[in-house]
Amino acid sequence: KAGVTQTPRYLIKTRGQQVTLSCSPISGHRSVSWYQQTPGQGLQFLFEYFSETQRNKGNFPGRFSGRQFSNSRSEMNVSTLELGDSALYLCASSYRDPSYEQYFGPGTRLTVT
Amino acid sequence: AQSVTQLGSHVSVSEGALVLLRCNYSSSVPPYLFWYVQYPNQGLQLLLKYTSAATLVKGINGFEAEFKKSETSFHLTKPSAHMSDAAEYFCAVTGGATNKLIFGTGTLLAVQP
Numbered sequence: 261k262a263g264v265t266q267t268p269r270y271l272i273k274t275r276g277q278q279v280t281l282s283c284s285p286i287s288g289h290r291s292v293s294w295y296q297q298t299p300g301q302g303l304q305f306l307f308e309y310f311s312e313t314q315r316n317k318g319n320f321p322g323r324f325s326g327r328q329f330s331n332s333r334s335e336m337n338v339s340t341l342e343l344g345d346s347a348l349y350l351c352a353s354s355y356r357d358p359s360y361e362q363y364f365g366p367g368t369r370l371t372v373t
Numbered sequence: 374a375q376s377v378t379q380l381g382s383h384v385s386v387s388e389g390a391l392v393l394l395r396c397n398y399s400s401s402v403p404p405y406l407f408w409y410v411q412y413p414n415q416g417l418q419l420l421l422k423y424t425s426a427a428t429l430v431k432g433i434n435g436f437e438a439e440f441k442k443s444e445t446s447f448h449l450t451k452p453s454a455h456m457s458d459a460a461e462y463f464c465a466v467t468g469g470a471t472n473k474l475i476f477g478t479g480t481l482l483a484v485q486p
Contacts, residue, residue, distance in 0.1 A: 264416075305475070
């Protein structure tokens with residue numbers, strides 16, 4: 261079974277631009293979660309989507325948004341990029357709830373200059 | 374509310390020695406607990422998880438963890454360290470119906486020859 265895939269793997273953007281990251285979950289998984297990883301703040305939860313609905317949201321500004329499609333693929337968007345948005349963005353997929361494993365993708369490394 | 378504390382941001386052991394990585398959690402609901410490993414420039418790989426089925430959980434690569442409710446702990450151990458175990462390890466907790474993971478700050482394990 262193919263793992264979680266994230267595209268692109270690396271991205272360089274300029275402050276003020278916007279960016280869209282994509283995540284394709286493992287086949288059959290309906291839950292997709294997004295995390296931001298930085299050296300200073302560690303791993304922080306952004307949001308979770310289940311069956312195209314946002315099920316949970318972390319403490320990030322409204323510039324961070326996401327969505328999930330009917331095939332469970334998910335995208336996250338960051339508008340008006342700031343230097344502090346530079347991070348590794350990780351996506352995780354699962355069948356449904358925490359009793360099932362969450363599998364992580366390799367991440368997208370975003371650098372904002 | 375849930376939280377995780379990992380004691381020791383850096384742990385160094387000799388090859389063949391016992392590995393002990395500490396994790397204490399706080400949760401207002403019955404927790405699900407996880408240990409993940411991250412190698413440089415990669416995503417997170419699930420080592421093991423606790424979902425209340427058994428207090429001693431065996432994972433991949435010879436790792437295991439014991440859930441101790443009285444101590445609110447979920448420490449990760451491996452009897453004999455291998456050079457390939459050098460990586461960063463994260464303890465995480467969640468609860469309820471969503472997959473929102475709360476991560477600890479991570480422990481960087483170094484294995485000396």
